[in-house]
Amino acid sequence: MKTEAQTVAATRSATLPALFAVILGVAVITMTGHLQAATLHDAAHDMRHATGFPCH
Amino acid sequence: MLGKLLASALFAGAATGLIVGLLQLLFVQPVLLHAELYESGELVHFGGAAISAHPDLPGFDPVRDLLSVVFTMLTYTGYAFILVALMLVAEERGAQIDARSGLIWGVAGFVAAHFAPAFSLAPEVPGVAAADVGARQIWWFATVGAAAVAMWLIAFGRNWALWGVAVILLAAPHLVGAPEPDTFTGPVPTEIGALFAARALGVGLAAWVILGAFSAFFLDREQRRG
Numbered sequence: 001m002k003t004e005a006q007t008v009a010a011t012r013s014a015t016l017p018a019l020f021a022v023i024l025g026v027a028v029i030t031m032t033g034h035l036q037a038a039t040l041h042d043a044a045h046d047m048r049h050a051t052g053f054p055c056h
Numbered sequence: 057m058l059g060k061l062l063a064s065a066l067f068a069g070a071a072t073g074l075i076v077g078l079l080q081l082l083f084v085q086p087v088l089l090h091a092e093l094y095e096s097g098e099l100v101h102f103g104g105a106a107i108s109a110h111p112d113l114p115g116f117d118p119v120r121d122l123l124s125v126v127f128t129m130l131t132y133t134g135y136a137f138i139l140v141a142l143m144l145v146a147e148e149r150g151a152q153i154d155a156r157s158g159l160i161w162g163v164a165g166f167v168a169a170h171f172a173p174a175f176s177l178a179p180e181v182p183g184v185a186a187a188d189v190g191a192r193q194i195w196w197f198a199t200v201g202a203a204a205v206a207m208w209l210i211a212f213g214r215n216w217a218l219w220g221v222a223v224i225l226l227a228a229p230h231l232v233g234a235p236e237p238d239t240f241t242g243p244v245p246t247e248i249g250a251l252f253a254a255r256a257l258g259v260g261l262a263a264w265v266i267l268g269a270f271s272a273f274f275l276d277r278e279q280r281r282g
Contacts, residue, residue, distance in 0.1 A: 014148045017058035018141035021065065025141070028134030032127050034193050046120065047077075047127040050084040052170055052179035052256050054192035 057144075060278040065140040068270035069133025076132060076263040077125030083259055085121070087252045088182060089113045094244045095183030101245050109247070132267055139165055139271045146212065147275075155273040162268020163261075164207040170260040172203035172226065176234035179256035181249050184242040187235035199229040 032044055033053040041048075041056065048055040090113055093099040101107050143161060147153045173196045180186055206225035209218045242249075 013057050014144045017061050018145050020058065021061050021137040021141035025065075025134045025137030028130060028137065032131045032134065034196075036189065043123045044127040046085060046088060046124040047080070047131060049088055049180065049182060049252075050080040050124075050256055050259065051128070051131060052174050052177075052260065054177060054186070054189050054196055055180065055182075056186075056189055 060275070061140055061144055062137070064271065064274035064278045065136035066133060067274045068140065068267060069136030070129050072136070072263060072267040072270050073129030073132035074125065075266060076259065077128035079259045079262060080124065080128060081116075081121055084252070084255045085124070086113055087248060087255055091181040091183050091244045091248050091252065094248070097243070100243065132263065135165065135169065136267060136271050139267060140275050142208070143272060143275055149212070151212075153272045154276050155269045158268040158270070158272025159265055160268070161272060162265040164211065165268060166261050166264035168204040168207045169200050170264065171257065172229070173199045173234075174253070174257060174260075176230045178249075178253045179260075181244055181252040183244040184249055185237040185240050187237050191235040195229065195234050199234075202226070202229060 031040070033048055033051065035041075036056075045055065090111070093111060093113075094101070099107055099111060139161065143151075143153045143158075151157075176199075177192060177196065186192065202225040206222040209222040209225075213219050213222065
């Protein structure tokens with residue numbers, strides 16, 4: 001059984017890594033799914049349509 | 057902690073993306089290529105002569121299709137970073153995370169990231185009329201963000217007030233309305249557009265269920281390694 005102090009420490013240990021991973025994930029999705037740079041758009045075109053992202 | 061999180065997400069996202077990329081090539085890409093024949097003007101319906109619903113489609117294109125698979129792997133790796141992070145936070149608040157419960161996480165992720173925006177901005181086949189892409193992207197991010205919060209509140213909320221907020225978050229983007237085109241100018245037959253939306257959503261559901269199960273499985277495994 002965890003003590004309260006251990007629970008608080010465990011929560012702290014997950015929060016920052018989780019926040020970092022969420023930001024990283026949103027950045028990756030923005031790049032692959034949304035940026036309109038021509039080369040990126042052309043390479044990702046079929047995936048963007050098939051995945052339901054607004055494409056062009 | 058961060059290392060385990062990133063490793064789990066990389067494994068889950070890459071494996072899911074590879075499977076989903078192949079599913080898309082098999083089920084979605086032929087419909088997309090069919091639509092492009094109308095987008096380019098090679099085929100025209102609403103004309104005098106009847107047009108075959110079964111034209112010869114371009115076949116496998118190594119560079120184009122490989123890029124699609126690679127970008128699908130990247131996209132689902134991005135989603136996996138978010139999904140595994142949320143699983144980790146939930147686990148520390150007492151939720152059990154394993155491959156079986158991961159299936160439900162996947163369904164919730166599908167609703168948030170795929171079905172919620174598609175409810176007003178249906179997956180669009182090339183050639184359909186659409187509003188300005190920037191406006192649609194803003195609406196897309198707002199809708200996915202609201203739906204993701206809503207799914208969390210439905211799963212972990214403990215009272216009617218939180219569930220009520222979830223319902224409002226799910227409904228509001230569609231009551232406000234997605235950016236729509238001023239006029240319909242798309243040359244693609246409605247049959248192709250409808251089939252494309254159904255295929256995209258179906259493969260999307262498979263994708264998210266696989267992603268949920270893999271994310272939970274790899275996170276569980278990384279944590280067992282100590």
